Amino acid sequence: MTDVPPATTRPADDAAYRGALTDVLGVLAHGSLMASLRMAADADLAPTLGLKTAMAQLAFAEFKAFSDLTNHMRGEGIDPQQAMAPFVVPFAAFHERTRPSDWLEALVKAYVGEGVAKDFYRELAGFVDERTMVAMTAALDESDEAEFIVPVVRAALVTDPRTVGRLSLWGRRLMGEALSQAQAVAVERDALANLLVGGEADLTQVGDMFARLRERHQERMNRLGLSS
């Protein structure tokens, strides 16, 4: 663990920044918790013990990120439960609307859904102080736990090429629901939205960010053998 200097550009006593920071960590923590629990539940759909274990490992890595983040928050005097509360409804809505109907949908959701969420959180990490950024980056650590998904989905597409269309649509739906919930959050959470728009970024930069998110989403879909 390297020693991180305290924030300089954005002092912790700036109330607006403090509110935004609480939102950033709250959305990330709650997103990780919910993703972890949904992936664990979706492991039920796995056809083999090996795949069930791999999905459980992915869920557990996500829970570890949640756990580390909430520890960081407590250290910063931020109550995790309070910080997560505003995001309970949008995440519940997202997961309710994207309940996988089979194992392949669960795999694509884990790969694509988590991918876009993590890309978004990485973008947010560009707007926070250095100490927070380090904690966020650790939670978002690019691990290869999800990589087991790529060959499994690709093999399924070879076995049954008709699934390409169905899963491509599914990937688009996941992205659409994610963006729709992100927008609902932005409308509700002024501090969070101002961090992006009012801070160093302006509306053009926000547009650029969404373009980057879509681009990386396309790359992930292509890696799975799907079109976006």
Next chain:
Amino acid sequence: MTDVPPATTRPADDAAYRGALTDVLGVLAHGSLMASLRMAADADLAPTLGLKTAMAQLAFAEFKAFSDLTNHMRGEGIDPQQAMAPFVVPFAAFHERTRPSDWLEALVKAYVGEGVAKDFYRELAGFVDERTMVAMTAALDESDEAEFIVPVVRAALVTDPRTVGRLSLWGRRLMGEALSQAQAVAVERDALANLLVGGEADLTQVGDMFARLRERHQERMNRLGLSS
């Protein structure tokens, strides 16, 4: 980690013992994996974020035990997937028949179901070599992650005394289903049954063991404010 001397009374080259050992570790590992995934899925039923987090913590403590156990197995040259395979059906049957219909049932299942399972595994640990026993004991480490359940259930019983009867019945059903699956496993897995019956234990001792399991089950039910 203390240095454990290699097994003396039960040499690792004894094929029958090796078979039994594989079964003991397989049943424990698969039990932990399934319990972890079911508890994570049941966290969906939690009425508050604090309770959801507590249940998730319990689930992932269980996954940690699974993960440590499978590492131990690999170190001993035992393939975890193969060792777990014979227990997939009985555990799936148990969890299918004991799907909680609400949050209180999920809590009682987590507390009582895990309790009796861990008691049983602790009994099994009395029949294995010392190195295995140490690994099993670590996985069964009496943690207090489940203790949050006691006040929550007790508070619910005060609020609605009619739930006492319903949850007491539920606890009995959990115990009944667990024993029924344990019996099915004993019939199928000769090596495992012989470890208990043919080894240092005889049938009387097995009877004593089940009496102890029932007794501790009663204690746990009482702690929750339920009758067994």
